[in-house]
Amino acid sequence: MVDLSQMAEPFKIKMVEPIKIRTRAEREKAIAEAGYNTFLLKSEDVWIDLLTDSGTAAMSDYQWAGMMLGDEAYAGSKNFYFLCDVVKDIMGYKYLVPTHQGRGAEHILSRYYIREGDHVPGNMYFTTTRLHQEMAGATFHDVIIDEAHNPSKEHPFKGNVDIAKLEKLVSEVGEDKIPYITVGAPVNMAGGQPVSMANMKEVAGFCRKRNIKVVLDAARVLENCYFIQQREDGYKDKNIKEICQELCSYTDACTMSAKKDAYVNIGGWLAMNDEDFFIEAKKQVVVYEGLHTYGGMAGRDMEAVARGFKEATENDEIVSWRVRQVEYLGNGLMQADIPIVRPVGGHAVFVDAKAFFPNLPQDQFPAQQLAAQIYIESGVRTMERGIVSAGRDPATGEHRIPKLELVRITIPRRVYTNSHMDVVVEGIKNLWKRRNDVKGLKMVFEPESLRFFQARFEQM
Numbered sequence: 001m002v003d004l005s006q007m008a009e010p011f012k013i014k015m016v017e018p019i020k021i022r023t024r025a026e027r028e029k030a031i032a033e034a035g036y037n038t039f040l041l042k043s044e045d046v047w048i049d050l051l052t053d054s055g056t057a058a059m060s061d062y063q064w065a066g067m068m069l070g071d072e073a074y075a076g077s078k079n080f081y082f083l084c085d086v087v088k089d090i091m092g093y094k095y096l097v098p099t100h101q102g103r104g105a106e107h108i109l110s111r112y113y114i115r116e117g118d119h120v121p122g123n124m125y126f127t128t129t130r131l132h133q134e135m136a137g138a139t140f141h142d143v144i145i146d147e148a149h150n151p152s153k154e155h156p157f158k159g160n161v162d163i164a165k166l167e168k169l170v171s172e173v174g175e176d177k178i179p180y181i182t183v184g185a186p187v188n189m190a191g192g193q194p195v196s197m198a199n200m201k202e203v204a205g206f207c208r209k210r211n212i213k214v215v216l217d218a219a220r221v222l223e224n225c226y227f228i229q230q231r232e233d234g235y236k237d238k239n240i241k242e243i244c245q246e247l248c249s250y251t252d253a254c255t256m257s258a259k260k261d262a263y264v265n266i267g268g269w270l271a272m273n274d275e276d277f278f279i280e281a282k283k284q285v286v287v288y289e290g291l292h293t294y295g296g297m298a299g300r301d302m303e304a305v306a307r308g309f310k311e312a313t314e315n316d317e318i319v320s321w322r323v324r325q326v327e328y329l330g331n332g333l334m335q336a337d338i339p340i341v342r343p344v345g346g347h348a349v350f351v352d353a354k355a356f357f358p359n360l361p362q363d364q365f366p367a368q369q370l371a372a373q374i375y376i377e378s379g380v381r382t383m384e385r386g387i388v389s390a391g392r393d394p395a396t397g398e399h400r401i402p403k404l405e406l407v408r409i410t411i412p413r414r415v416y417t418n419s420h421m422d423v424v425v426e427g428i429k430n431l432w433k434r435r436n437d438v439k440g441l442k443m444v445f446e447p448e449s450l451r452f453f454q455a456r457f458e459q460m
C-alpha cells in the first residue's frame with residue numbers, strides 16, 4: 001500500500017509569486033542576447049528557474065518571523081549567538097565565524113592553511129573551492145573514487161574518497177605539504193553524490209595519523225545525512241541531526257554555504273575546533289567580510305540561517321521531501337530514456353550531454369548548448385557543468401577536459417511543485433526528438449577565472 005504521508009509536500013503554501021512563460025520566439029531572442037549562457041539570462045525571461053538551489057529556497061513562516069527579530073547591532077548581535085548555539089548543537093564544532101556565503105569561508109580557510117607549493121586533495125573539485133586553494137598557492141588533486149567519473153555506474157556512495165589515491169598523493173608530495181583535505185558531502189560536481197559514514201571515518205583515521213586536517217564542505221550536509229540514513233547499515237533508526245553530529249565529529253572544520261541546507265537566500269559560516277585557527281580567522285574576517293559577529297550578514301539574515309538549519313534537523317520530512325522531489329524528476333527522465341547521471345543525487349538531476357549529443361566534440365561545448373536548447377524548448381533554466389565550468393589549467397593554459405559533460409537541473413528547496421517537474425520532463429523529451437539537428441557552439445568571450453558565469457557563445 002502507498003504510504004500517504006510520503007505522497008505530498010510536507011508544507012502548504014502561504015504566499016505565491018506569479019511566473020510567466022515567454023513565447024518561443026522571445027526565448028530564442030533572449031538566449032541569443034545572453035550569448036547562449038543561461039547565467040546571463042534575465043530572470044524575468046525564465047519560466048521555471050532550475051539554474052541553482054543556491055540561495056533560491058522558500059523560507060518557512062518560522063524563518064520569516066525570525067526576520068522581524070533581527071538585532072542589527074554592529075557588534076554582538078543576539079542573532080549571532082543563537083546561530084553559534086544552533087551550529088554547535090547540530091555539528092559540534094567549538095567555534096564559528098560568520099561569512100557572507102560559502103566562498104567567504106573558503107577564502108579565509110585557504111589563506112590560513114595553505115603555503116605556496118602545498119597540495120590539497122578533495123573528492124572532486126568545486127569551482128570556488130579550488131580557485132581559492134589555487135589563489136593561496138596550492139595545487140588541487142582529485143581523490144574521489146573512479147565510479148564518480150562514470151555517469152551510468154550505480155554506486156550508493158559515489159562521492160567517497162579513494163583512500164588509495166590519497167595514499168599515493170601523500171607518498172608523492174609528503175604529508176607536510178598537505179595541510180588539509182576537503183571532503184564535499186555530498187559532491188556537487190559528481191551529481192550530488194553522497195559520502196558514506198564509513199568512508200568519512202576512514203578518511204579521518206588516515207589523516208589524523210599524518211596531521212592532515214579534514215575540512216567538510218557542508219553546503220548540503222543534511223542531504224548527505226539523509227542518504228546515509230536511507231542507504232547505510234546501522235543508520236535507519238537515527239535521525240538526520242544525530243547522523244550530522246557523527247559525520248562532523250570525523251572532521252576538524254567546515255565551510256558552509258547556508259544558501260543550500262540552511263534554507264535561506266544568503267549566508268554562510270566557517271566553523272572549527274582549533275582555537276589558533278579561530279583567532280586567526282576572526283582577524284581575517286574583519287578584513288574581508290565584516291566584524292566577527294556578523295561576517296557580512298545582517299542580524300535578521302543570521303536569525304533566518306539559524307532557524308532554517310535548526311528546522312531542517314528537527315523534522316526529517318523537510319530534507320526527505322526535498323531529496324524525493326529530485327528523485328521524482330530523475331525517474332521521469334529515466335522513464336523517457338533521457339541519459340542522466342545515476343543514481344540521482346540530492347539536489348539536482350544531471351543530464352549527460354555527451355550521450356545527448358554524441359556527435360558534438362567536447363570543445364564545441366555540448367552541455368552549454370544543451371542548457372541553451374532546454375531553455376529555448378521550454379523556458380526552463382538549467383546550467384552547464386562540463387568543460388566550460390572546468391576552466392583552463394593554470395600551468396598549461398589548455399582547457400581542462402572533464403570526463404563528465406553535464407547539464408545540471410537543480411531544484412530550489414520548497415519552491416516548485418511536481419507539476420513543474422513534469423513540464424521539465426516534457427520539454428526535454430521534445431528536445432530529444434530534434435537532438436540530431438543541434439550543432440555546436442563557439443566561445444566568443446572568455447573571462448580568466450570562473451569563466452562559466454560570464455562566457456559568451458555563438459552558434460557554429
Ligand SMILES: *Cc1c(COP(=O)(O)O)cnc(C)c1O
Nearest residue numbers: 101102103126188217219257259
Ligand atoms: C555553493 C557551494 C559552495 C560555495 O558557496 P557560495 O555560498 O556559493 O559561496 C562551495 N561548495 C559547494 C559544494 C557548493 O555547492
